[in-house]
Amino acid sequence: MVESGTSASPETGHPGGDRPRLDRQRILEAGAVFIEEHGVRQLSMRRLGAELDVEAMSLYRYVPSREDLLDGIVESVVDELYSDPEVYVEPRYGWQDYLLRLAHGLRRLAVKHPQVFPLIATRPAEAPWVRPPLRSLRWVESFLRAMTQAGFSNEQAVEAYRAFSSFLIGNLLLEVAALGADIGPVEDPDPSPSRQADLTDYPLLQELQDLLSEDRSKQEFDAALDALLDRLDSQLT
């Protein structure tokens, strides 16, 4: 990238290519944007540097490694949940209300960041029992408090936490996979006929193809969530 010649104002101001100075948060956000645009596989230190008008090596002043960069991006995206006004309210309307808000907040997050969500779901967490997508001690504590205060035993609260995590991962991972289809690697669209499945040997698939292609994620999410809440409720007394 040809640049510089920006000797006039060191702080700010150029309309075309100004460079607000590097800092960790700016790098993480640029990383999240880059992943959403090009996929994780395409994210290299060099390319992210270029995006920020900087050499790759400069990033190492703020981020110890590419791995740590990815962890940082995940953390920074998940932290958006704290500023979701629909989620972050005092849990005084009962545990079902709390779980509903939390689940829908995480679904909004997943749909907003379909390319980052698989990382949220699959990166190793701080401790083995901190299960995605609730990747922080603070949320786990909050979850368990809501449940125990509602009358669940310690064992039941922990079991509910696990069931809730599994429910979210399964539903949201498959939803974003169907969305962007790029849940792991591979970037090219590839609309070649080879990619179009040959259904001649599968009469039922042929018949149901329209149904199978229909997107009912929202309804299914709500239905499964409802069933989960019922199941948990039945454990209470």
Next chain:
Amino acid sequence: MVESGTSASPETGHPGGDRPRLDRQRILEAGAVFIEEHGVRQLSMRRLGAELDVEAMSLYRYVPSREDLLDGIVESVVDELYSDPEVYVEPRYGWQDYLLRLAHGLRRLAVKHPQVFPLIATRPAEAPWVRPPLRSLRWVESFLRAMTQAGFSNEQAVEAYRAFSSFLIGNLLLEVAALGADIGPVEDPDPSPSRQADLTDYPLLQELQDLLSEDRSKQEFDAALDALLDRLDSQLT
């Protein structure tokens, strides 16, 4: 799976390091073993070649690219399901029996290949509606046939298929993550104190840490599966 042929095998003389000749299936199996031993991140064409006593470039005669290699490994591991005698029986004992067998077969697969399973769960499939971990048209057809023949409507069968996939992904992905903890990248054990979470601000987590660390995956899997079957059953009639 050692192949036939190679009768006198004149060129495989070395006692310690004989080289049974390259073929696609051998490469895929070696890849699966390598991933289970060292993690996906460590798998490079060069290293896999070395494992097979061959230069990396030789692999390209059987596998178009590293991406395709990973897809091939996933396919070859999932294909083990066909030779699981507990799973692959005629579905004449009812749909619940069928779903139970299938679910437990996939759980065995996940536990046997904890490092490969995340790939099974996250690699883009043949068609967008072919949801992991049932990554083949054949299994989807089989699933839908079992359900419709049991009296589910087309819509209900498709919905059941989606609910079943989500259930499996959520439960099994989190189970293998807790197992190997390496659900994505990063290889080092790192038992440093920095990795040990500081729980001073989270009294409930402190109190429940033993419960949280307990492994109850099998029971929870069975309980959630049971609840799912009940939910589906209630839609019948």
Next chain:
DNA sequence: ACCTGAACACCGTTCAAGT
């Protein structure tokens, strides 16, 4: 204090060449 250039070890992949 912050960024860069050059360098190292390692990748995936191509292709002409060996046997």
Next chain:
DNA sequence: ACCTGAACACCGTTCAAGT
């Protein structure tokens, strides 16, 4: 027919050097 050597473009990362 099957494998290899050399080469290319690209990585992550280190470190001494620039400003």
